[in-house]
Amino acid sequence: MKCELKRSFYVQHRGVYVPIALHPLESLKYAEEFTVRDDDIFIGTYPKSGTTWMQEIVPLIMSGGDLKPVLTLPNWDRVPWLEEHRAIELKLEDRPSPRILATHFQYPMMPKSWFNSKAKMLYVMRNPKDVFTSSYHYYKMATYLVDPGTCDEFLMKFLNGKVMFGSWFDHVKGWLNAKEKDRILYLTYEEMIMDLKGSISKICSFLGKSLSEEVMERIADHCTFKNMKQNKMSNYSLVPKQFMDTSKSEFLRKGISGDWKNLFTVAQAEFFDSVYKEKLKDVDFKFIWDK
Ligand code: A3P
Numbered sequence: 001m002k003c004e005l006k007r008s009f010y011v012q013h014r015g016v017y018v019p020i021a022l023h024p025l026e027s028l029k030y031a032e033e034f035t036v037r038d039d040d041i042f043i044g045t046y047p048k049s050g051t052t053w054m055q056e057i058v059p060l061i062m063s064g065g066d067l068k069p070v071l072t073l074p075n076w077d078r079v080p081w082l083e084e085h086r087a088i089e090l091k092l093e094d095r096p097s098p099r100i101l102a103t104h105f106q107y108p109m110m111p112k113s114w115f116n117s118k119a120k121m122l123y124v125m126r127n128p129k130d131v132f133t134s135s136y137h138y139y140k141m142a143t144y145l146v147d148p149g150t151c152d153e154f155l156m157k158f159l160n161g162k163v164m165f166g167s168w169f170d171h172v173k174g175w176l177n178a179k180e181k182d183r184i185l186y187l188t189y190e191e192m193i194m195d196l197k198g199s200i201s202k203i204c205s206f207l208g209k210s211l212s213e214e215v216m217e218r219i220a221d222h223c224t225f226k227n228m229k230q231n232k233m234s235n236y237s238l239v240p241k242q243f244m245d246t247s248k249s250e251f252l253r254k255g256i257s258g259d260w261k262n263l264f265t266v267a268q269a270e271f272f273d274s275v276y277k278e279k280l281k282d283v284d285f286k287f288i289w290d291k
Contacts, residue, residue, distance in 0.1 A: 009146060010146060010162075010164070011025070013028050013109065014106075014108060014109050015166075016106055016109065016161075016165060016166035016170075017161065017162055017163060017164060017165070017166050018083075018164060018165065019144070019145055019146060019164045021085075021144045021145075022084055022085055022144065022164075023083050023084060023085065024085055026088065027083055027084060027085050027087055027088060028083055030083075030087055030088050031082045031083040031087065031103075031105070031111060032109075032111055032112070033111065033112075034082060034092070034093070034111040034113065035093065035111075035113050036111055036113040036114045036117040036119050037097055037098075037099065037117065037119065038117050038118040038119060039097045039098040039099075039118075039119070040097075040098065040099050040100075040101060040117070040119040040120075041058060041062075041098055041099070041100045041101070041119070041120050041122070041207065042082075042101050042102070042103055042114075042119060042120065042121045042122065043055065043058060043079060043100070043101070043102045043103070043121075043122050043124070044102075044103050044104075044105070044121050044122065044123040044124070044175060045102070045103075045104060045123070045124045045125075046104065046125070046126075046131060046165060046168050046171040046172065047104050047131075047135065047138075047164060047165055048126070048131045048134035048135045048138060049124050049125060049126035049131055049189055050124045050126060050189040050192065051102055051104075051124070052075055052228075052234060052236075052251070052252070053124075053189075053192065053223065053228070054079075054102075054122060054124060055075040055076075055078065055079040055102060055234070056070055056075065056222070056223050056228055056231075056234055057199075057200060057203065057219065057223050058079065058100050058122065058203065058207075059078050059079060059100060060219045060222065060223070061200065061203060061204055061207065061209050061211065061219065062098065062100065062207075062209070064209075064211060064215060065211065065215040065218050065219055067222065070222070070231065070233060070234065071231065071233060072233065073233060074233050074234075074238055075233065075234045077090065078100070078233075079100045079101065079102050080092060080101060080102065081101075081102045081103060081104065082101050082102070082103045082105070082111070083103060083104070083105060104164070104165045105165075106165065106166060106170060106171050106174050106175075107171075107174035107175050107177075107178050108174060115180070118183060119183065120183050120184070120185070120206065120207065121175075121178075121180070121183060121184045121185070122184075122185050122187060122203060122206070123175045123184055123185070123186050123187070124187045124188065124189060124192075125172055125186065125187070125188050125189070125287070126188065126189035126190070126257075127189070127190060127257060127258075127260070127287075127289035128168045128169075128172075128272075128276065129260035129264065129269070129272055130189070130257055130258065130259055130260050131168060132154075132155070132158050132168075132260065132263075132272070133259050133260045133262075133263045133264075134253065134259075135148075135154075135158065135163065136148055136151060136154050136263065137248070137249035137253055138249065138251070138253075139154070139163075140245075140248050140249060141244055141245045141246065141248040141249040141250075141251075142243065142244055142245075143242065143243055143244070143245060144243055145164070146163075146164075151263065151268070152268070155268055155271070155272070159272070159275050169276075169279040169280065172283075173279075173280070173283060176283060176285050185202065185203065185206040186285075187199060187202070187203070188287070188288050188289075189257065190257045190288045190289055191288055193256070193257050196220040196223060196224070197216055197217060197220040200216050200219055200220055200223075201216055204216065225252065225255030228252060229250075229252045229255075234252075235250075235251060235252050236250075236251035236252070239251075257289070
């Protein structure tokens with residue numbers, strides 16, 4: 001993390017709120033003009049949906065279970081964000097194939113070359129009430145983000161898309177409606193919680209990687225919340241306290257589904273549900289958290 005990170009403000013990039021401290025304009029331009037290769041592997045998420053988890057799982061699948069990449073490189077270097085401030089200095093264009101890249105971009109924000117490529121996308125979704133809960137704690141501890149205000153204030157910002165990477169509803173709907181379905185794997189945080197090895201097996205099939213049951217089990221074991229919390233290359237403990245105030249919350253905080261129940265009042269949950277119902281009324285996808 002660069003030392004000049006300050007509490008951020010938003011800019012609108014293609015109509016979507018983006019915190020300038022993490023995504024200066026030159027980084028957004030770099031991402032937009034980036035040349036995607038056919039064998040690139042993208043991890044796409046709305047923030048707080050399981051990005052860090054995937055930054056652990058996918059390199060381990062690609063290394064055939066060799067722990068070296070996840071024990072020697074911080075998650076932001078091993079699977080860099082295409083649109084982050086560090087992307088330019090990391091020279092992603094010089095990295096050998098297959099590159100593993102992360103993005104929080106909404107579908108229409110992707111680089112032009114992505115649409116003409118065969119690059120694969122692993123798109124992870126999470127119950128938005130848990131995304132909200134995780135975000136609320138994260139915005140409070142990450143001093144370079146925009147202050148979230150009270151829970152009620154943050155709820156209105158979140159539901160109106162006035163948070164980083166915009167509306168959760170637009171993000172998820174945009175990716176679910178993508179034309180390139182043959183090269184997108186849709187995953188949910190909740191199914192990974194319920195059956196991590198099964199999710200790893202699904203990712204392996206999608207990426208054309210054949211791993212033994214034993215290796216997949218080893219990867220699943222390494223990627224449990226408890227074990228990842230101990231990996232200093234993945235638990236954000238390398239970030240100085242002045243940028244992430246872990247006395248307020250940790251980055252790898254609880255790692256469960258349903259924590260929204262500990263934050264929302266009944267009225268807040270009912271209001272959230274009514275907005276959710278309206279915004280997703282034209283979506284066919286059966287979300288695991290609605291069942
Ligand atoms: P909580 O704040 O609810 O604990 P992202 O990486 O997209 O920012 O998402 C962060 C969320 O994913 C945090 O949620 C974090 O704890 C959770 N997470 C990260 N690794 C995990 C793991 N191995 N198992 C379960 N949850 C994990």
